[in-house]
Amino acid sequence: MKYFIITGTSRGLGEAMAFKLISPEHQLICISRTKNNDLIAASSHLDYYEFDLQNVNQIEALMEQVFQKINLTNADGVYLINNAAIISPFSRIEQANSQDLMDxxxxxxxxxxxxxxxxxxxTQHLPLEKRILNISSASAKQLLPGMSAYSAAKAGLDAFSSCVGLEQGVESAAVKIVSVYPGMVDTSLQEQARNTSNEALTTPDIFKMVKDRGMLASPAATADKLISFLLGHSFHQGAVVEDLFL
Ligand SMILES: NC(=O)c1ccc[n+]([C@@H]2O[C@H](COP(=O)([O-])OP(=O)(O)OC[C@H]3O[C@@H](n4cnc5c(N)ncnc54)[C@H](OP(=O)(O)O)[C@@H]3O)[C@@H](O)[C@H]2O)c1
Known part of the structure; x- marks a missing residue:
């Protein structure tokens, strides 16, 4: 049995990845603030945690609860997909309020x-495949006005992944960790970026153009690539993968 812990499964890319992973050999642990009843109905091998990741102090307790449900005697792989994210505040930094920045x-x-x-x-003591997939963004490098907090967080996630990769090393017991840019995907996060009414920014026009020109991938197609990558042979310790197509 392979166990997958996925954050942000109520919609978008997280939901699409969870649907792709449904199988009798996979147990899914889904985390978001809103329950996804379609996912729950689609699999009997799925536990759903309605959890707000803003509550960082409660994450350790949540993970202990999650691992109590994992039957390690029959596990041949444990995977964490850090997918949940928010784009707001979508504004120049001097106009952002501190609570939104903290969120x-x-x-x-x-x-x-x-x-x-x-x-x-x-998981460090377990003789299993252990992998962490951090869903980052090209916004870590391609900077746009109004997205400084989001870009800083994604750049931070990339540096974090590479640094933990160095700590874990390449021994067989290591937990492998990778940061990946999924490309532009047609989700509510994109919709939010397009529809922001911040007149001080030209950035929403870029997101509108991308949509109008049909440049957004579907969540299902991107989820396919991400899952093949997660379970495949090119999952290299500490890598920041900027293009899944290469
Ligand atoms: N879409 C793109 O073009 C694109 C491009 C590059 C990178 N990405 C990355 O891809 C990932 C998925 O994005 P998406 O486009 O699928 O976004 P989305 O459609 O907005 O979905 C975001 C998910 O994150 C969850 N989430 C947000 N805040 C949360 C919180 N406080 N606690 C728990 N869960 C929370 C949401 O669930 P609830 O609201 O129910 O909590 C939702 O399931 C993100 O990491 C994003 O940065 C997306």
Missing amino acids: NLHVNLLAPIVLTSSFIRL
Whole structure:
């Protein structure tokens, strides 16, 4: 049995990855603030945790609860997919309020860091395949006005993944960790970026153009690539994968 812990499964890419992973040989542990009843109905091998990743102090307890449900005697792989993220605040930094900035950094950076820390602590002794896939973004490098917190969080996630990769090394017991840019995907996060009414920014026009020109991939097609990558042979310790197509 392979166990997958996935954050942000109520919609978008997280939901699509969870649907792709449904199988009698896979147990899914899904985490988001809103339950996804379609996913719950689609699999009997699925536990859903309605959890707000802003509550960073409760993540360790959540992970302990999750691992109590994992039957390690029949496990041949344990995977963590840090996918949940928010784009807001979508504004120039001097116009952003501090609570929105904290929310962004909590969900996009601190939560994946604490989830990774707990995951490694709880799995390091296990003779299984252990992998962490951090869903990052090209926004870590391609900078646009209004997205400084999001870009900073994703750049931080990339540096974090590479650094933990160095700590884990390449021995067979190591937990492998990779950061990946999924490309532009037609989800509510994109919709939010397009529809922001911030007149001080030209950035929403770029997102509108991308949609109008049909440049957005479907969540299902991107989920296919991400899952093949997660379970495949090119999952190299500490890598930041900027293009899944290469
Ligand atoms: N879409 C793109 O073009 C694109 C491009 C590059 C990178 N990405 C990355 O891909 C990943 C998925 O994005 P998406 O486009 O699928 O976004 P999305 O459609 O907005 O979905 C985001 C998911 O994150 C969850 N989430 C947000 N805040 C949360 C919180 N406080 N606690 C728990 N869960 C929370 C949401 O669930 P609830 O609201 O129910 O909590 C939702 O399931 C993100 O890491 C994003 O940065 C996306």
